[in-house]
Amino acid sequence: MKFFTMLLTCLLISHAHAQQWLKIDTVFNPSGVAVKNFSAPEFADLNGDGKLDLLLGSSSSGRLGYFTNLGVGAPPKYAADTLTFASIYSGGAAGANTDYPATCDLDGDGDWDFVVGGYNGLLFYRNIGDTLTPVWQKDTTIFSHVNTLIGTDAKPAFADLDGDGDRDLLVGIGESLFGGPTPGITMGFRNVGTRTQPNFVQADSLVIGIPDIGLNSYPTLKDLDNDGDFDLLLGRDLQTFVYFRNTGTVTAPSWAGNSTTFNVVESSTYWKDPTFSDLDGDGDFDLTYGTSDGTLYVYQNIGTRTSPQFQYDPAYFRVVRISGNGASASLTDFDNDGDFDMISGDWLGGIQYFRNDGTRFAPRFTKTTSTFTSLDVGSYSSPVFVDIDSDGDQDIVAGALAGQVFCYINNGTSFTQNTTMFAAIDVGWMSAPALVDIDDDGDKDLLVGAEDASAIAFFRNQGGNSFVQDNAIIAGVSSARNGQPAFVDLDHDSDFDLIIGGISGTMLYYENIGTRFSPVWSRNDAMLAQIKVGQDASPGFADLDGDRKPDVIIGEYNGNFSYYRNQLPTSVATDTQPQDIRLEQNYPNPFNPTTRIIYQIPNANGQSGFGSDKVGTKLGFVSLKVFDVLGREIATLVNETRPAGTHFVEWNAEGLPSGAYWYRLEVGSVSLTRSLVIVR
Secondary structure, eight states: OHHHHHHHHHHHHHHHHHHSEEEOGGGTOTTSOOOOSSOEEEEEOOSSSSSOEEEEEOSSSSSOEEEEEOOOTTTTOEEEOSSTTTTOOOOSOTTTOOOEEEEEOTTSSSSOEEEEEETTEEEEEEEOSOSSSOOEEEEOSTTTTGGGTSOSSEEEEEEOSSSSSSOEEEEEEOOOBTBOSOTTOEEEEEEOSOSSSOOEEEOGGGGTTOOOOSSOOEEEEEOTTOSSSOEEEEEOSSSOOEEEEEOSOSSSOOEEEESSTTTTSOOSOOOOEEEEEOTTSSSSOEEEEEOTTSOOEEEEEOSOSSSOOEEEOTTTTOOOOOSSSOOOOEEEOTTSSSSOEEEEEOTTSBEEEEEEOSOSSSOOEEEEOOGGGGOBOSSSOEEEEEOTTOSSSOEEEEEOTTSBEEEEEEOSSSEEEESSTTTTOBOSSOOEEEEEOTTOSSSOEEEEEOSSGGGOEEEEEOSTTOEEEOGGGGTTOOOOTTOEEEEEOTTSSSSOEEEEEOTTSOEEEEEEOSOSSSOOEEEOSSTTTTOOOSSOOEEEEEOSSSSSSOEEEEEOTTSOEEEEEEOOOSOOOOTTSOSOOEEOOOBSSSBSSEEEEEEEEOOTTSOOOTTSOOOOOOOEEEEEEEEOTTSOEEEEEEEEEEOSEEEEEEEEOTTOOSEEEEEEEEETTEEEEEEEEEOO
């Protein structure tokens, strides 16, 4: 048993970093579908279960996202499948081009093949498996001629446009990286082969009447009016669609512009990439489109098969994100209900509030209007919660594009700007504050990140919120461009470590190998290596699942958030640990200002003596401490050798602010933890 424990310990140490962070998409994307910049959706039943699955192109990585339809709920939930398309790579540079998937049976064998447009033109993947278990084989011959004509940003759409029983091709042209056709035109290619052996040749007759619609063309084809031919909707790099009814015949399309059918679509997003599918199973085609920030919009067809009418349905692919760009994350229990709420900045200089309507163990964020809406720092706000005046409530300190630091004092029902506290601070551009008592002298010190990595600056609080720059405190720290710092005790050694997000979407980790009074920073790239977002990572830490380990939410440039759960074990139990040490929930809870905590210690034979006056042999040293959400020790309630039996301690939390805390009992090598809530 001891050998097993030693082996387990070694495995935990050697694999700790690789296993530490688990990305949970459903907190900010309840549907289970990840948000990816410049999203390009395509629906098909790819696993033969009768439900529409989702293929999702994007500009993220050159790889497709695949989400299987679980058929649970209305609208349904989805689950990411990282294996089925793992071998598919369309090439190009992440962030430089988008992948556009299209599904069709190009070889006429009765199952779905697919084509992906993008950096390398059109790539064809033949399904050599079956309808239940697809197996993909790349075919480089079918589009070899087409690819010489279409550039590096082309979206395909397939339909039988000439009535000969095989699929023809329209290609929307975007902004190619290395030249190519005019962005915004749509090219036609007739299939002069067969249903099983396609051969595409350019055919301008298929696109007569389709104009250059501006930057980019993203076509999709469906018979929207049920007259037997295919109609055409074009997305583009603007806020609107361009729709053409096919007023020709099954064998000869004729495109007539229609400006009314899709004029109900929102105009707040740009770069719209559409697709049609019957999402609600009512026999007509609904509209889904991707956008530049990755949000998927669904408009249900509430009309008929012959007269479509579209209405936005917010229940599909709901995303919890800020309005606009420039998300950041700072967490505290602002509404005093025992869980963590969040604020974010944005590029327009505002502060957006997300109330946690879930629990201490399962967060569920809802964007909510609040008193924060009146706060404005000009542009590029980067706010954090902090009780800067030590009055028990949460104030706000925020950075801004111009490099200054703003302070807003919480007066109970509103915020008042303090214009003097940080008036002398200016780091150039894009200030991002983080406050913590780094020298353990009872007041909050200030670290400010900046656009220029070398401009990061530390300001020591000399008392009375009088700040003096002292960069000696951050000796050895190299920041990132657009640095977004945060402090948290990530290694559970009772001092604050430093994390800095940056423009690359990654985070730097500096472990504090000094003390609570005098930090010494040691960079550790392995700790956060597996975490990567799109651009401008802005982290906020808190224990969001009640396991007393700090998890992280990361805001990013596109306005979205990512949640990573901390899975690193805090300790490894041994076979000599007693199993009936108990730590009870404090009562009352929530409380103000006094509560009682009961704990029990077994005697030498494992009996706790609960309900009796018996006292067994002494077990060892007992520690009972209270910590705040950042892992800082708030109070020591017990710190001595105690006899076996049942014990209690009364704790008076007078002077502490409202919010969530946790308390930890340590007996020998056993550690037990519970949370408590102070409500003023």
